Amino acid sequence: MLVDVKNLRHTYTQGVTTINVLNSLNLEVAPGEFISIMGASGSGKSTLLHILGCLTKPREGTYRLGETDVFSVTSNELASIRAQQIGFVFQMFHLLPAMSVLENVKLPFLYNNTPAKTAHERALEALQQVGLSSRTHHKPMELSGGEMQRAAIARALAVNPELILADEPTGNLDSKTSLEILTLFQKLHTNGRTIIMVTHDKDVAHHAERNLFLQDGTFQ
Ligand SMILES: Nc1ncnc2c1ncn2[C@@H]1O[C@H](COP(=O)(O)OP(=O)(O)OP(=O)(O)O)[C@@H](O)[C@H]1O
Ligand SMILES: [Mg+2]
Numbered sequence: 001m002l003v004d005v006k007n008l009r010h011t012y013t014q015g016v017t018t019i020n021v022l023n024s025l026n027l028e029v030a031p032g033e034f035i036s037i038m039g040a041s042g043s044g045k046s047t048l049l050h051i052l053g054c055l056t057k058p059r060e061g062t063y064r065l066g067e068t069d070v071f072s073v074t075s076n077e078l079a080s081i082r083a084q085q086i087g088f089v090f091q092m093f094h095l096l097p098a099m100s101v102l103e104n105v106k107l108p109f110l111y112n113n114t115p116a117k118t119a120h121e122r123a124l125e126a127l128q129q130v131g132l133s134s135r136t137h138h139k140p141m142e143l144s145g146g147e148m149q150r151a152a153i154a155r156a157l158a159v160n161p162e163l164i165l166a167d168e169p170t171g172n173l174d175s176k177t178s179l180e181i182l183t184l185f186q187k188l189h190t191n192g193r194t195i196i197m198v199t200h201d202k203d204v205a206h207h208a209e210r211n212l213f214l215q216d217g218t219f220q
Contacts (some may be wrong), residue, residue, distance in 0.1 A: 008061035023217030039214030087156030
């Protein structure tokens, strides 16, 4: 398994109230799978994705990513896992407006000491994979929504991560552009990428190979 999560439990505390978000959640993802996670608003999809992305530590549970027992490594090791093994794609793209597309795609290399020339080549390669070679020197504001998301996907792909996590990646796109992005995910999946995509849209979810539904803190 690439991802092996067992007995995950997570709560948020605000003042005197405690919200139980995830409870007794298990998840196994084989390398190369394309999975969708659906669930109502507030059901904990983003929380789970943050945990899988090593951004949040849950109250309880174990998480193996490849050979690593994620919750038992040091924070330095965790930072390096985040930088090398995980690519994030968000609903709002999160591109830096002052930088060109190419510079945005090169950003993840800042965190793993990659030589500039290699970073440059791999960023161009990632942009080619998402069909954005002709837009490398544009600023994000000069792109269409679909192009912005493709640039963000290129940035997620650039370091060649084992796992791609996408939180509502088509949430800000019209249906035609959404389809374009989903087709791209399917292509990446065909090329062996492992993708976990959160969505509240059934039609979007069905582009994945396996559909999971989050309810009452766990998969139904
Ligand atoms: N940092 C936080 N502090 C306190 N409560 C939080 C925090 N983040 C999320 N929550 C609460 O935890 C629950 C799960 O939130 P989460 O963002 O994971 O849901 P979601 O399934 O992604 O929802 P949506 O579909 O609306 O994006 C919600 O009730 C939310 O209010
Ligand atoms: Mg969310």
